Amino acid sequence: MNLHYLAPEIFLTLAGAAILIGETCWGHVRRGWISVACMSVVVSAVLVAGLPVSEGTVMGMMAIDGMAQYFKLILLAGVLLVLVLSSDFSGFSDTTVEKKTQMSWGTYSALVLFSTVGLLLLVSAKDLLLVFVSLEIVSITCFILTGYLKHSKRATEAAIKYFLVGALSSGLMVYGISLFYGVFGTTNLDVFVSANLDTVPRLPLVGSLLFVLAGLGFKLALVPFHMWVPDTYEGASTPITAYLSVAPKAATFAVLVRMMAHHYDINITFLLAVVAAVTMTVGNFSALKQTNIKRMLAYSSVAQMGYIFVGFVSAGDLGIESVLIYVMAYLFMNLGAFACVMAVSNQSGTEDIHGFAGLSERSFFLAMCTTVFMLSLTGIPPLIGFIGKFFVFAAAISHGFAWLAVIGLLNSVVALFYYFKVVHEMFFKSCVQPSRISLPTPLAGCVIVTLFVTVCLGTFPNILLTWVQGIIK
Amino acid sequence: MGVLSYITFIPAVGSLLILFVHSEKKSLIRGVATLFSAVSFVLSVWLCMNFDASGSAMQFGEKLAWIPAFQIYYKLGIDGLSLPLVVLTTLLSLISVVASYGIQNRVKEYFFWFLLLETGMIGVFVALDFFLFYVFWEITLVPMYFLIGIWGGPQKEYAAVKFFLYTLFGSVFLLLGMLGLYFASDPHTFDLIELAQQSQYFVGTKFILIFLALFIGFAVKIPVFPFHTWLPLAHVEAPTAVSVILAGVLLKMGTYGLLRISYPILPEVTSLFMYPLILLAFINIIYGAFCAMAQKDMKKMVAYSSINHMGYCLLGMAAITGANASAGIQGAVLQMINHGIITGALFLLVGVIYDQAHTRDINAFGGLGAKLPIFAGIMTIQVMASLGLPGLSGFVSEFLCFLGAFGQAQYRIWVVLSVIGIVVTAAFFLKMLKDVFMGGFNSKWEGVLRDMSARELVTTVPLVILTILFGVYPKLVLDLMDSTLTNLIQKVIGG
Numbered sequence: 001m002n003l004h005y006l007a008p009e010i011f012l013t014l015a016g017a018a019i020l021i022g023e024t025c026w027g028h029v030r031r032g033w034i035s036v037a038c039m040s041v042v043v044s045a046v047l048v049a050g051l052p053v054s055e056g057t058v059m060g061m062m063a064i065d066g067m068a069q070y071f072k073l074i075l076l077a078g079v080l081l082v083l084v085l086s087s088d089f090s091g092f093s094d095t096t097v098e099k100k101t102q103m104s105w106g107t108y109s110a111l112v113l114f115s116t117v118g119l120l121l122l123v124s125a126k127d128l129l130l131v132f133v134s135l136e137i138v139s140i141t142c143f144i145l146t147g148y149l150k151h152s153k154r155a156t157e158a159a160i161k162y163f164l165v166g167a168l169s170s171g172l173m174v175y176g177i178s179l180f181y182g183v184f185g186t187t188n189l190d191v192f193v194s195a196n197l198d199t200v201p202r203l204p205l206v207g208s209l210l211f212v213l214a215g216l217g218f219k220l221a222l223v224p225f226h227m228w229v230p231d232t233y234e235g236a237s238t239p240i241t242a243y244l245s246v247a248p249k250a251a252t253f254a255v256l257v258r259m260m261a262h263h264y265d266i267n268i269t270f271l272l273a274v275v276a277a278v279t280m281t282v283g284n285f286s287a288l289k290q291t292n293i294k295r296m297l298a299y300s301s302v303a304q305m306g307y308i309f310v311g312f313v314s315a316g317d318l319g320i321e322s323v324l325i326y327v328m329a330y331l332f333m334n335l336g337a338f339a340c341v342m343a344v345s346n347q348s349g350t351e352d353i354h355g356f357a358g359l360s361e362r363s364f365f366l367a368m369c370t371t372v373f374m375l376s377l378t379g380i381p382p383l384i385g386f387i388g389k390f391f392v393f394a395a396a397i398s399h400g401f402a403w404l405a406v407i408g409l410l411n412s413v414v415a416l417f418y419y420f421k422v423v424h425e426m427f428f429k430s431c432v433q434p435s436r437i438s439l440p441t442p443l444a445g446c447v448i449v450t451l452f453v454t455v456c457l458g459t460f461p462n463i464l465l466t467w468v469q470g471i472i473k
Numbered sequence: 474m475g476v477l478s479y480i481t482f483i484p485a486v487g488s489l490l491i492l493f494v495h496s497e498k499k500s501l502i503r504g505v506a507t508l509f510s511a512v513s514f515v516l517s518v519w520l521c522m523n524f525d526a527s528g529s530a531m532q533f534g535e536k537l538a539w540i541p542a543f544q545i546y547y548k549l550g551i552d553g554l555s556l557p558l559v560v561l562t563t564l565l566s567l568i569s570v571v572a573s574y575g576i577q578n579r580v581k582e583y584f585f586w587f588l589l590l591e592t593g594m595i596g597v598f599v600a601l602d603f604f605l606f607y608v609f610w611e612i613t614l615v616p617m618y619f620l621i622g623i624w625g626g627p628q629k630e631y632a633a634v635k636f637f638l639y640t641l642f643g644s645v646f647l648l649l650g651m652l653g654l655y656f657a658s659d660p661h662t663f664d665l666i667e668l669a670q671q672s673q674y675f676v677g678t679k680f681i682l683i684f685l686a687l688f689i690g691f692a693v694k695i696p697v698f699p700f701h702t703w704l705p706l707a708h709v710e711a712p713t714a715v716s717v718i719l720a721g722v723l724l725k726m727g728t729y730g731l732l733r734i735s736y737p738i739l740p741e742v743t744s745l746f747m748y749p750l751i752l753l754a755f756i757n758i759i760y761g762a763f764c765a766m767a768q769k770d771m772k773k774m775v776a777y778s779s780i781n782h783m784g785y786c787l788l789g790m791a792a793i794t795g796a797n798a799s800a801g802i803q804g805a806v807l808q809m810i811n812h813g814i815i816t817g818a819l820f821l822l823v824g825v826i827y828d829q830a831h832t833r834d835i836n837a838f839g840g841l842g843a844k845l846p847i848f849a850g851i852m853t854i855q856v857m858a859s860l861g862l863p864g865l866s867g868f869v870s871e872f873l874c875f876l877g878a879f880g881q882a883q884y885r886i887w888v889v890l891s892v893i894g895i896v897v898t899a900a901f902f903l904k905m906l907k908d909v910f911m912g913g914f915n916s917k918w919e920g921v922l923r924d925m926s927a928r929e930l931v932t933t934v935p936l937v938i939l940t941i942l943f944g945v946y947p948k949l950v951l952d953l954m955d956s957t958l959t960n961l962i963q964k965v966i967g968g
Binding site for chain 1: 633
C-alpha cells in the first residue's frame with residue numbers, strides 16, 4: 001500500500017472536519033476559519049509538491065504522475081485565491097445584517113475544502129468509478145456553496161438549476177460508465193487506454209464514450225450543455241462564481257485528457273471539433289449582449305472552454321500541452337477578473353457593467369488591472385491568455401484543424417468587443433459616484449498575485465512550457 | 474542587450490516611470506516623456522551614423538533565448554530597410570510628444586500610453602523573430618485604442634473600438650499565417666532570416682493560403698482597399714499627435730511587413746500576386762484621391778490622401794518582378810519615409826489651426842495667407858510635397874514608384890490610369906490652399922487666429938527641412954537601403 005501518496009487529500013479532509021468541529025466550540029469567526037482553511041490548502045500544496053512523482057498508481061485507481069501534480073498545484077492555488085476572495089466579499093455581510101443571521105464561516109470553509117478534496121481526487125482518477133465519485137463530491141459541495149446565501153432568492157434559484165442539471169449529467173455519466181463496463185468488463189481507464197479498439201464492438205464503445213463525454217460536457221458547460229451557466233453564475237455569490245468558473249472545469253479537463261489522450265481514432269473527433277467550434281461561437285455571441293458583468297463572464301467562460309477544447313480535439317503532445325497551459329492561464333486570469341469584479345461591486349453594490357463607469361478615476365490601479373485581465377482573456381500578447389491561445393491554435397494548425405483555428409481566432413475578435421465594453425466603461429465614461437475605491441489587503445493581494453502570473457508567465461512562458469513538456473514526455 | 478534593445482525599451486521604461494509620478498505634476502510628466510523619447514531618438518541617429526550601408530546583412534544583431542522550448546528567440550537586428558523606419562519612428566515620436574504638450578486632460582495616462590506605443594512601433598521594425606514581431610505588433614494596438622478613445626474628437630469612442638476591431642481582425646490572420654509558416658518550415662523556426670533561407674521549399678497551394686493570411690494582416694494596417702474604412706475615422710478622431718503617429722508610422726508597419734516577411738519568405742507566391750497587387754494599388758490611388766476631393770474637413774482630406782499615397786507605395790512594391798524593380802522598391806520604401814514626414818507635418822499643421830479655430834472646415838476660412846504668413850508658407854511647402862512637386866521629397870518617391878511599375882509591360886495600363894490620381898491629388902490640395910489661404914479674410918477669425926507659436930515651429934520645421942532635403946538629395950536615404958533592397962529583389966526574382 002502506498003497510501004502516503006494520498007496525504008494531501010487526507011490532510012484536507014481532516015482539516016475540513018476539524019474546522020466543522022472547531023466551529024461548534026469557538027463559533028463563527030469570519031477571517032479566522034477562512035485563514036485556517038487557507039493554511040490547510042497551503043500545507044496540502046506543499047505536500048503535493050513534496051511527494052515524489054511516479055508512473056505507478058495508488059490501488060490501481062489513482063495516478064500519481066506529473067500531470068496530476070500539475071493540476072493539483074494549480075487547483076490548490078485557485079482554491080487559495082477563492083478563499084481569500086471570500087473573506088472580503090461584502091455580499092455575505094449584507095445578508096447577515098439584513099436577516100440577523102450569522103453566516104456560518106466554518107461550514108463554508110469546510111465545504112470549500114471538501115470540494116477541493118474532490119478536485120484533487122478527480123485529477124488523478126484512473127478509474128471511471130473514482131471519476132464519478134469525486135465528480136459527485138465536487139458537484140454536491142458546489143450545489144451547497146451556490147445556494148449558501150439561503151435567504152437570497154437568486155442564490156437559491158441558481159443552486160436549484162445547477163442541481164437539476166448536475167443530477168441529469170451525473171445520470172448520463174453513470175449510464176455511459178455502465179456501457180463502458182459492458183464493453184471492457186472493467187471501469188479502469190488503463191485498460192481502455194491500452195486496448196486495441198479494433199477488437200471491441202464499435203457501437204457500444206462510441207455510445208459509452210458519448211454519454212461520459214456528455215456528462216463531462218455539462219461540467220465544462222460546453223454547448224449544448226451550457227444553459228445552466230448564466231443563471232447559476234449570476235445567482236451565486238461572486239467568490240463561488242469564481243470558484244465554479246475555474247476549479248471544476250480545470251479538473252474535468254484533466255479527466256478528459258487522461259481518458260482520451262491515446263484514442264483519437266474512434267470517429268468522434270469531428271463531432272468534438274464541431275462542439276468546440278459551436279461552443280466558442282455561441283459563448284462569444286451570447287456574451288455580446290449581456291449587461292450584467294457576471295453573466296458576461298459566464299458566457300465568456302463558455303467560450304474559453306471552447307478554446308481549450310480546441311486544444312483537446314487537436315490532441316497529440318502539442319494539443320495536450322496546450323490544454324495544460326491554457327487551463328492554467330484561464331484559471332489565473334479569470335480569477336483575477338472576478339477579483340476585480342468583486343472589488344468594484346463591493347463598493348458600488350451593483351453587478352451591472354455600468355458599475356465600472358469611470359473606474360480609472362476612482363482607482364487607476366484597479367482599472368489597469370481589470371484592463372490587463374480583459375486583454376489577457378481576449379488573447380493579446382504578452383499576457384498569459386495569449387500564450388494559451390497561441391499554443392491551442394498552434395496545436396490545431398499542426399494537427400490538421402486549421403479551420404478550427406480560423407474560427408477560434410475570429411471568435412477572439414468578437415470577444416474583444418464585449419471584454420472591452422468593460423474597459424470602455426472604465427476609461428471612457430465618467431463615474432456616477434466619484435468616490436475612490438479602496439482595496440482591502442486580502443483582495444489587493446489576490447489581484448496582485450493573479451496580475452503577476454498573468455503578466456510574468458505571459459512574458460516569460462518558458463518555465464511553464466518546460467514544465468508542461470516535461471509532464472507530457 | 475545591445476543598442477537596439479535600448480532604443481526599443483527606453484520609451485517603455487519612461488512610460489513605467491510616468492506611472493510613479495503624481496498626476497498633478499504635468500510638466501514633470503511631459504519632461505520625462507520628452508527625455509525618454511529624445512534619448513531613443515538620439516540613439517537611433519547614432520545607429521544611422523554607425524550603420525554600414527555597403528552590406529545587406531543584419532547589423533547590430535542581438536539574440537537571446539526567450540522561449541527556447543518552442544524555438545522562439547528574442548532576436549533583433551536592422552538592415553537598410555528597417556533603419557530608416559526606426560529613425561522615422563523615433564523622430565516622429567519625439568515630435569509628437571512635444572506636440573502633445575497642449576494636452577491638459579489626464580496627462581499622465583496620455584504619456585504612459587504614448588511611450589508604450591513607441592516601444593511597440595520600434596519593436597516591430599527591429600524584431601527578426603516572427604513571434605517577437607507579432608508581440609510588438611499587438612502591443613501597438615492597445616495604447617492606440619486608449620489614445621484615440623480618451624483624447625480624441627466627438628466620435629472618439631466609436632473610432633477607437635473600430636480601430637481595435639479592424640486591426641485585431643487583421644492580426645489574427647497574421648497569427649494564422651505565422652503558425653502556418655512555423656509548421657511548414659523544417660526545422661521549425663520563427664526566425665525570419667532562417668525562414669527566408671528555406672524559401673525555396675515554400676511552394677504550393679498551402680503557401681498561397683499563408684500568403685493571403687499574412688496579406689490580410691498587413692493590408693488592414695496599410696490600409697488596402699477594402700480594409701481601409703477604419704482609417705479616415707481613426708485619423709480624424711485621434712488627437713493631432715496621435716494622427717501623426719498613425720499616418721506616419723502605423724501605416725508603414727503594414728508595408729514593412731510585406732517587404733520583411735511576405736516578399737523574402739514566400740517569393741514564389743509573391744510573384745503570383747503582383748498583378749492583383751497593382752490593381753489594389755490602382756484602386757487605392759484613385760479611390761483615395763477622389764474621396765479626399767469630396768472632403769470639406771481638412772483632416773479628413775489629409776487622411777484620405779494617406780490612402781492614396783499608400784497606393785503609390787504599393788505600386789512601387791508591385792514592380793518587383795519587372796525590369797525596373799530596383800526603382801520601384803526604392804521608391805516604395807522612400808515613399809514610406811516621405812509620406813511619414815509630409816503627412817505627419819500636415820496633421821500637425823491642421824492641428825495648429827484646429828486648436829485655435831476649433832473647426833477644420835475648409836470653407837470656414839479664407840485669406841489666411843496674409844494674416845498667418847509663416848503658417849501659410851509651411852503649409853504650402855508640405856502640401857506641394859504631398860502632391861508631388863519636383864524639388865520636394867514626395868516627387869522623388871512617387872516618380873520612382875511609377876517608374877518601377879512602368880517597367881513591367883502588362884502593368885502599364887494601370888500605371889497610366891494611376892496618374893489620374895496625381896492630378897486629382899493636385900486638384901484637391903490646390904483647392905484647399907485656395908480656399909484657406911486666398912480670397913477674403915473671414916472676419917469671424919479676427920483676433921482669434923495667431924501665427925505659429927515657437928513650440929509649433931519646433932515640431933514642424935524639422936519635418937519641412939527633411940522634406941526639402943530629401944527632395945533635393947534623396948541619395949541620403951537611398952544609399953542607406955540600396956544594398957539591402959537589391960538583395961531583396963534578387964531574392965524574389967531569383968525565387
